[in-house]
Amino acid sequence: MAESDGIPREPGAPHADPLGDPFLRTRFALPARPATFLRRARLVHHLDQALVTPLTMVNGAAGAGKTLLVADWAAGLERPVVWLTLDPSLRGPGMFWAHLLQALRTHGVPVAGDVGTPADAGRVHHTLLTRLAAQLGTDELTVVLDEYDRVGTPEVAEQLEFVLHHAGPGLHLVLVTRTEPLLPLHRYRAAGAITEIRNAELAFTPEEAVALLRRHGLRLSVQAATALVERTGGWAAGLRLCALAAQQHPDPEEYLKEFEAGHSTVADFLLAEVLKRQPPATQDLLLRVSVLDRFCADLANELTGRGDAEAILAGLHRENAFVEDLGHGWYRLHPLFREILRAHLRERSADLEPRLHLRAAHWLGRSGQLPETLTHGAAAGEWDFTAGALVDDLALGQLFTGLRTDHLADLFSGMDPEAASPAAELVRVARDLARGDLDHALAGLGPVRERLAAEGPGTAAVRLGCALLEALAARLTGSPQRAEEAVRAARALQHELPAELLDKHPELSALLLTHLGSVRLWAGDFDEARTALTTVAGTTTGAATALPRAESLELLALIDHLAGRPATAERKAAAALAETERFGLADGAGSGLGRVVLAAAAVERDDLAEARALLDRTPGPAVHDPVTAAGRSLTTARLLLARGRTRAALEAAEPAVPAAVRSPWQHLHTTLVASAAHLAEGRPDLATKVLDQVGGEQPGLAVAAARARLAAGDPGGALRLLDPGGPVRGGGPAVLVRATLLRAQAAHTAGDTATARRLVVQAVAEARRERLRRPFREAGPWVEPYLAAVPPHHPPADAEPPPVLVEPLSGREHDVLLRLAQMMSTEDIAADLYVSVNTVKTHLKSVYRKLAVNRRNDAVRRARELDLL
Incomplete structure (x- = not known):
């Protein structure tokens, strides 16, 4: 007689479950391994780690060999192993725990009488879990739950986590499942307390495939097996089916070498043994969903025109009929089975496939699943619809973010020239x-x-x-007015669009x-420019805006370089490269700036070899824009000047950069290169002449003019240009160091060695901070x-060494650090990143x-010192 709390009064092992049905012994028996079973040492070795972690998960598709792998491993253990094979009838917590308790008793694990047994199939009292947890794990014990995905309800998962967490260290739980269990796996991963074997690891290697086929009496070379493994995805059941089909072939080895899924005895076998054994409605559903990578019941109903997909799919999954449950109501066909079904569909009804793709595209579009909408729209050949879906979702910018650029370009490469909607025309231009x-x-x-x-x-x-x-066209043609008008128009239009749609595409504004x-x-x-670019560089919207962020950092770096701040420019340029690497963007995805x-x-820094190597490694930009072209030509010219190749420098600095307006800084710096070249050739008059044609009071221009006048024998005119209160006042360190050295040279020429020495020391001190050598x-x-007389630089003995980041931050750690700098709480960071607080x-x-460091403020300060923020 059971108490109301769900724990029976009578202790001991029951002989029936809470529903009164007898326990089936097959649920507690280790599955038998067939004679053709192949033990794979690498997986057995990995499973051995289960003996030192409290949780192990073997997660793979149907037919991946999970159960036989774990059963073979468990049979060889020299310690108690409890096996329980689950099924949908055990979904209720009371049923689950009653069977687990019976499994413990069946395998000789003593369960104290006061633990009790659930009396209600639908619930279990917390007291039972507490008493069971207190008893388990005092001695070494391995518990295997096979086909855990069949009963992995949230309530059971929470209870199982409670017992595992509070049991002794001797308890080791092994879950064999097709889907991730509803357990806090992130905590186990963070603590290194979980052993995981997933589908990719379960796949057979070519060498293992050779050994498996040999057990079936077939011989195949590793090279031939490699092709077979690629076709089957290393799927254990697929390989065994191939072996079965090959045994019926007059030349098994030749059959396996030339295996084609759609036209093979494997196809015949699967069609006969799986497809044709199903009712007509199920056959029709399977053929129609074969055009999909994944599907849910509603999408399957859309393709069949019926309403019975949910029950059919659930039944196929239960029967292991090559329908894999992806969780959350979504399924997929095994790739090999899908390939065979698609070939069969084309043979039966060639004109049906594009219509199915179009139906799927419309359904997926209504469901907000853009990538799959585009894929099926393109497969249907409906280009106006497909282009409209891309543009209406505001996803046109994804052609320029580097993440989906190649995929979208490939997708629309086959667009019909007859597609003439405004959206199709926009996609052509974007492509x-x-x-x-x-x-x-x-x-x-x-x-x-x-139009x-x-x-x-x-x-x-x-x-x-x-x-x-x-x-973008304005950027590439150097048209400021056109760009301002386009951005104003875009900002006005954003008020006409749903905020949630704009929020989904932060790359647009970026x-x-x-x-x-x-x-x-x-x-100029x-x-x-800095205002706009700093806004983009400061965004934290992840991969979607990674490329605009990197390009903005590159452009900000160029501004710093042009202002004579090389160290700052170098840090921002390095940060831009780190941003693209962090999100795995291709090397040529950005401008190369x-x-x-x-x-x-x-x-x-006078590291000319490094400069040349960097320029040689700079990929050609995917889109040629005038800023990058001018920056590259000017840097190349400066490098050639440093190597004494004045004629080549002049040619490199003056390439034709097509643009709607002339860039003042490009003109200025081209002139500075020309002036330096003339000075290097001993022609100060020409150097002065080209500089006089520019005009204005730019710091760099004043320094160049002063240098030319000094070379022409006019130190007074040079010093007037170099007056600290004059144009050079606003220059960066690279400009100021050169200005200081020119004043020192004027003093040296006048015989004032004391002043020259003082100014050289001042220039050296400034240059050390920026690591400048070229001005000297x-x-x-x-x-x-004078340089020889400058005392060597020794930092104070008590000075702290510059911070060094020994181990780089991961991408997710950097995301957390960025939000830390924004004074976000731990809870806010978790919500923003869609992760748990833990x-x-x-x-x-x-x-x-x-x-x-040990505190938040110290972490932010140190990160700024290391230029991580």
Whole structure:
């Protein structure tokens, strides 16, 4: 008689479950291994780690060999093993724990009488769990729950986690499952307390496939087995089916070498043994969903026109009929079975496949699943629909983020020329811009703009897409007014679009501001450019804006370089490269400007070999823009000047950079290169002449003019230009060091060695902070005696060494650090990153360890010292 709390009064092992049905002994028996079973040492070795971690998960698809692997391993253990095979009838907590308790008793594990047994199939009292946890784990014990995914309800998972957490260290739980269990796996992973074997590891290697086939009496070379493994994905059941089919073939080895899924006895076997044994409605469903990578019941119903998919799919999954449960109501066919079904579908009804793709595309579009919508729309050949889906979702910018650029370009590469909707025209222009075909893009953008003006405003999404492309076109043609107009239009349109749709695509604003900042930079409006670019560089929206962030950092680095701040420029350029590497973007995804700036900084350090190597490693930009072209040509020219190749430097500094307006800084720095070249050839008059044509009071221009006048024998004129209260006052360290050295040279020429010595010491002190060497090379031989007299630099004995990051932060740790700097709480960080608070705490501990600090404020301070923020 059971108490109301669900614990029976009578202790001892029951002979029936809470429903009164007898326990089935087969649920507690280790599965038998067939004669053709192949023990794989690498997996057995990995499973041995289960003996030192409290939790082990063997997670793989149906037919992956999970159960036989664990059963064979468990049979060889010299310690108690409890085996329980689960099924859907044990979903209730009371049923689950009653069977687990019976499994313990069946395998000889004593269970104290006061633990009790659940009397209610649907629930279990907390007292039972507490008493069981207190008893388990005092001695070494391994518990295997096979097919755990069949009963992995949240309530059972929580109870199982409670027992595992509170049991003694001797308890080791092994879960054999097709899906991830509803347990806090992140905590076990963070603590190193879980052993995991997943589908990819369960797949057979070519060598293992050879050994498996040999057990079936078949011989195949490793090379031939490699192709077979690729076709089957190393799937254990697929390989055994191939072996079965090959045994019926007159030349088994030749059959396995030339195996084709759609036209083989394996296909015949699967069609006969799996497809044709199903009712007609199920056969029809399987053939139709074979066009999908994954599907749910509603999507399957859309393709069949019926409403019975949920029950059919659940039944197929239960029967292991090559339908894998992905969780949350989604399924997929095993790749080999899907390939066979698709071939069969084409043979039976060739015209049905595109119609199925189109139905799927419309359903997926309504469900907000854009990538799959585009894939199926393209497969259906409905290009106006597909382009419209991309543009209406505001995803046109993804062609320029580096993450899906190649995929989208490939997807739309086969677009029918007859597709003539505004969205299709925009996609064509975007595709041309993404691959650097500026002429075709500009030729296509004009008609789109005119069409939208003539036919009415069109949808806000189409107009916003057009504004984005106009902004990029303005950047690539160096057209500031066009860029400002495009960004103003885009900002106005954003008020007409749903906020949640805009929030889904942060790359739009990031791309627009990056293009605007680049054009402002080209026009010489550094302050406004810095405002736009700093906004993008400071975003924390993850991979979607990684490329715009990197490009903005590169452009900010160029501004610092042009202002004579090489160390600051170098840090930002390095941060830009780190951003692209962090998100796995291709080396040529950005403009390449970051390495150009690093090369320019290397020239200032007089590391000419490094500068050349950086320029050689700079990939050609996917899209040629004038800022990068000018930056590269000027850096190349400076490098050639440093090597004494004046004629080549002049040629390198003056390439034709097509742009709507002339860039003042490009003109200025090209002139500075020309002036330096003339001085190097002993022609100060020509150097002065070219500088006089520029005009203005730029710090760099004043220093160059002073150098030319000093070379021409006019130290007074040079010193007037170098007056600390004059134009040089606003220059960066590289400018000021050169100005100081020129004043020192004037003093040296006048015989004032004391002043010259003082100024050289001052220049050296400033240069050390920026690691500048090139200005001293440029100064000439007169400076060498003064440099020799400068005392060596020794930091104070009690000075702290510069911080060094011994172990780099992971991408997720960097995300946490960024939010830490924004004064976000642990809870806010967890919510922003969609992780648990415990996960954030784990990352914080790792950040503190790597930065050698113990507090939040110290972590942020140290991160800033290391230029991590």
